[in-house]
Amino acid sequence: MAHHPDKVSPEDREAAEAKFKAASQAYEILHDDEKREMYDSHGMAAFDGSRGPGGMGGGPDLEELFSTMFGMGGMGGMPGMGGAGRGPRKPRKSPSEQQKYEVTLEDLYKGKNVKFQSSKQILCPSCKGTGGREKTKPIKCSTCKGQGMRQVLRQVGPGMLTQEAVVCSTCGGTGEVFNPKDKCKKCKGNRTVESKTQLDIYIPRGAKEGDTIVLEGEADHVLGAQEPGDLHFHLQQLPHPTFERAGADLSAELKITLAEALTGFHRVLVKHLDGRGIELQHPKQEGQILRPGQVLRIPGEGMPHKKSDTKGDLYLTVDIDFPPDGFLQDSNALEQLRNLLPPPPPPLEVEEVDEVDYESNVSMEGFGGRDAAGGWEDDDDDEAGGPQAQCPQQ
Ligand SMILES: [Zn+2]
Numbered sequence: 249m250a251h252h253p254d255k256v257s258p259e260d261r262e263a264a265e266a267k268f269k270a271a272s273q274a275y276e277i278l279h280d281d282e283k284r285e286m287y288d289s290h291g292m293a294a295f296d297g298s299r300g301p302g303g304m305g306g307g308p309d310l311e312e313l314f315s316t317m318f319g320m321g322g323m324g325g326m327p328g329m330g331g332a333g334r335g336p337r338k339p340r341k342s343p344s345e346q347q348k349y350e351v352t353l354e355d356l357y358k359g360k361n362v363k364f365q366s367s368k369q370i371l372c373p374s375c376k377g378t379g380g381r382e383k384t385k386p387i388k389c390s391t392c393k394g395q396g397m398r399q400v401l402r403q404v405g406p407g408m409l410t411q412e413a414v415v416c417s418t419c420g421g422t423g424e425v426f427n428p429k430d431k432c433k434k435c436k437g438n439r440t441v442e443s444k445t446q447l448d449i450y451i452p453r454g455a456k457e458g459d460t461i462v463l464e465g466e467a468d469h470v471l472g473a474q475e476p477g478d479l480h481f482h483l484q485q486l487p488h489p490t491f492e493r494a495g496a497d498l499s500a501e502l503k504i505t506l507a508e509a510l511t512g513f514h515r516v517l518v519k520h521l522d523g524r525g526i527e528l529q530h531p532k533q534e535g536q537i538l539r540p541g542q543v544l545r546i547p548g549e550g551m552p553h554k555k556s557d558t559k560g561d562l563y564l565t566v567d568i569d570f571p572p573d574g575f576l577q578d579s580n581a582l583e584q585l586r587n588l589l590p591p592p593p594p595p596l597e598v599e600e601v602d603e604v605d606y607e608s609n610v611s612m613e614g615f616g617g618r619d620a621a622g623g624w625e626d627d628d629d630d631e632a633g634g635p636q637a638q639c640p641q642q
Pocket residue numbers: 389390391392393394395396397416417418419420421423424
């Protein structure tokens with residue numbers, strides 16, 4: 249109907265007329281058994297008489313029209329069509345099923361086998377998916393009048409409708425159903441039954457967020473399809489308390505004490521994803537100290553590269569744990585410590601000094617957020633000699 253010449257503006261009419269004609273012809277072929285058979289065995293060549301000057305030549309391609317009308321990859325996808333002489337018939341698969349699967353960074357580091365129970369719809373093994381008892385004959389489906397497909401209208405845009413063929417849900421696309429007494433006892437004529445299976449998925453070492461593991465044929469077998477669908481697991485990495493990951497590299501904080509930053513250490517500082525302790529010695533050269541934010545890189549201690557024995561790197565950012573308030577009560581010891589450490593720089597050269605009070609432990613959230621409360625006030629009094637600075641209000 250979207251291409252009906254009465255529904256479009258005059259300037260689009262000619263193109264619409266051609267499309268509408270093509271669509272009408274498509275339906276004619278589909279609904280006329282004889283023509284349909286000709287199309288099946290010879291394709292559009294069977295209708296070449298209509299091509300040529302003044303005919304279909306230059307008009308919309310019918311084959312293309314078929315595939316857009318049915319939203320499928322060409323005629324091979326139509327049940328009952330695409331038969332002999334048109335190349336091998338492609339099996340139609342049931343749709344894939346998508347699932348999230350959450351994994352820890354440890355599992356991604358080491359690799360993991362997971363087993364779990366799953367249930368899916370399979371073709372009924374008792375009637376082999378026919379839905380009927382042995383030696384019974386189905387009757388024509390009344391819902392689709394034996395066609396296996398039904399035409400439905402679908403909205404594709406504002407005021408735009410398109411007619412679409414969908415598999416008949418009553419007969420599942422076969423065009424046939426069984427009388428109640430002839431129905432298969434196991435599936436009650438539904439043709440599919442639920443089946444519980446144990447699934448095995450293997451998460452390879454080095455797999456990452458967004459990777460997909462596909463289990464072929466482990467999703468539901470939907471009616472009208474010749475094969476069950478695939479089950480897709482999309483890996484989602486859970487946050488880790490110690491490590492961050494970027495590609496094959498890992499990063500973590502290197503928490504050391506102030507004394508260690510100044511005088512060095514030789515101990516296990518990180519527990520790795522496989523449980524190993526990572527031992528570091530510092531300094532490597534006498535006299536080196538560590539400063540907050542300094543980064544150490546350990547080659548080969550990152551995540552494994554997939555299908556390889558190599559690994560990425562581990563980046564460690566120095567975080568210094570300062571001693572708590574009052575850790576040195578003894579004023580002599582404090583004095584000694586002061587004398588051990590470098591002295592402050594020489595005093596700044598200034599002309600005037602104000603000793604001020606302050607708050608400690610303030611967050612930077614308040615920085616720049618006080619404009620309205622204590623800014624400059626407008627002074628409209630020109631006699632005072634224009635704008636004047638005033639003290640902020642208390
Ligand atoms: Zn039907």
